[in-house]
Amino acid sequence: MENHNSRYARHYSLKHFGYKGQQKLANAKVLVIGAGGLGCPVLQYLAAAGIGTIGLADDDIVSLSNLQRQVLYNTKDIGKAKATVATLKLQQLNPDITVNSFKMIVNSANALALIADYDVVIDCTDNFAARYLINDACVLLNKPLVFGAVFQYEGQVAVFNIADENSRKTNYRNLFATPPDPLEVADCNEAGVLGVLPGIIGLMQATEAIKLITGIGAGLVNKLMTFSILSYDSYIIDIAADDSVHGYVPKDEDAFKNTDYNWLCGMSSGGIEDLQPLIFLEKINLPDTVVIDVREAHELPKVDFKNLNIPLSALSENISEIGAHNIILFCQSGKRSLKAGQLLLEKFGQTKNISHLKGGIIALHETINEQTR
Amino acid sequence: MAVKIIAFGQIAEITGKEFVVGVNDVTALKSVLNEKFPALAEKKYAIAVNKKMVTDNIALNENDTVALMPPYSGG
Numbered sequence: 010m011e012n013h014n015s016r017y018a019r020h021y022s023l024k025h026f027g028y029k030g031q032q033k034l035a036n037a038k039v040l041v042i043g044a045g046g047l048g049c050p051v052l053q054y055l056a057a058a059g060i061g062t063i064g065l066a067d068d069d070i071v072s073l074s075n076l077q078r079q080v081l082y083n084t085k086d087i088g089k090a091k092a093t094v095a096t097l098k099l100q101q102l103n104p105d106i107t108v109n110s111f112k113m114i115v116n117s118a119n120a121l122a123l124i125a126d127y128d129v130v131i132d133c134t135d136n137f138a139a140r141y142l143i144n145d146a147c148v149l150l151n152k153p154l155v156f157g158a159v160f161q162y163e164g165q166v167a168v169f170n171i172a173d174e175n176s177r178k179t180n181y182r183n184l185f186a187t188p189p190d191p192l193e194v195a196d197c198n199e200a201g202v203l204g205v206l207p208g209i210i211g212l213m214q215a216t217e218a219i220k221l222i223t224g225i226g227a228g229l230v231n232k233l234m235t236f237s238i239l240s241y242d243s244y245i246i247d248i249a250a251d252d253s254v255h256g257y258v259p260k261d262e263d264a265f266k267n268t269d270y271n272w273l274c275g276m277s278s279g280g281i282e283d284l285q286p287l288i289f290l291e292k293i294n295l296p297d298t299v300v301i302d303v304r305e306a307h308e309l310p311k312v313d314f315k316n317l318n319i320p321l322s323a324l325s326e327n328i329s330e331i332g333a334h335n336i337i338l339f340c341q342s343g344k345r346s347l348k349a350g351q352l353l354l355e356k357f358g359q360t361k362n363i364s365h366l367k368g369g370i371i372a373l374h375e376t377i378n379e380q381t382r
Numbered sequence: 383m384a385v386k387i388i389a390f391g392q393i394a395e396i397t398g399k400e401f402v403v404g405v406n407d408v409t410a411l412k413s414v415l416n417e418k419f420p421a422l423a424e425k426k427y428a429i430a431v432n433k434k435m436v437t438d439n440i441a442l443n444e445n446d447t448v449a450l451m452p453p454y455s456g457g
Binding site: 140184235247248 | 426434453
């Protein structure tokens with residue numbers, strides 16, 4: 010006996026989808042990692058479509074600059090945990106589904122246990138450490154992974170760990186075997202992103218997940234699609250299934266748990282103190298302290314506290330200029346300052362106290378704006 | 383061989399979006415690119431010849447299209 014729910018009437022009447030397609034969605038368990046620019050549309054549309062169980066994992070809080078693209082949140086949600094707000098909104102949107110909320114960072118200690126409970130994983134994160142971690146976990150657990158990423162006006166979408174008609178499977182390491190240098194690639198904070206772009210790319214990820222679960226259409230299995238919102242050009246390539254990259258994936262679950270993805274992706278801050286914006290503002294006034302702007306000279310915004318401008322690109326040759334015991338570094342987003350800290354740590358070891366502004370000038374301004382609102 | 387190059391993302395910021403290079407294989411293409419655009423040498427990108435990703439050196443033919451695709455991480 011078919012138990013029809015008028016919520017899904019347009020799916021029931023859809024050719025090649027119908028009640029059977031809806032039942033497949035109802036039985037599916039999908040994990041969405043990251044509830045930001047990509048995650049918001051993915052979560053909204055999968056909840057609306059009636060995916061029976063949705064897991065969502067995110068440890069971030071809503072900030073003002075998120076609202077330009079992260080449409081699950083409104084101005085009153087600033088300061089609240091994304092996982093909490095998103096879960097509430099999804100349950101209001103569709104009380105017939107189960108939403109499992111994980112307010113945590115997905116890391117190598119918890120990823121396997123989390124992912125094991127789901128049929129499909131959707132990567133909506135915003136950094137390489139998370140992307141390689143999720144990729145490797147899905148390879149080890151043999152879980153389908155829907156990948157999406159954006160840069161300025163373009164996005165990439167791919168579906169990994171699904172065998173094609175020739176029994177070939179690929180994963181992110183087939184595309185890029187190892188992570189790039191963190192300085193090489195700017196994220197949305199630094200490079201900017203048109204707000205609609207993650208909306209479009211996220212909906213493509215949601216579409217791929219629905220196609221995968223219901224078996225309709227041709228998915229991006231073993232393919233990478235690059236989509237431009239300026240031209241609407243899509244460029245789809247076949248990914249080479251080169252077995253030699255398997256050596257880069259940890260060989261088993263124990264090896265995975267012992268892998269430090271932050272370090273692999275150059276995001277480790279070992280020996281360099283992270284300063285939250287308000288602490289930063291206190292520390293810059295301490296005696297025997299030098300504050301160094303490692304951005305290039307032309308970069309904006311300028312800051313109104315005393316500092317020395319030594320761009321990261323010129324730091325090595327100017328290291329002798331630094332006499333103070335306390336060295337506080339900053340840049341736009343906190344990436345280059347961390348890299349600069351690593352350079353100084355190699356040079357000075359523990360003889361100096363090296364710290365940097367976590368999240369950079371962007372985080373500093375957001376904090377100041379939120380305090381004065 | 384005149385080969386058409388299409389670059390994406392941050393690679394395009396260095397090389398421009400589309401241009402033509404005269405080379406016979408992928409290895410020759412890489413060395414021409416690195417010579418012309420030194421900033422490319424330390425960048426990561428996947429190479430696709432006529433929409434098929436290649437990891438080994440293969441011969442290029444007249445009017446082939448080669449795509450240079452860097453990793454994106456934003457979300």
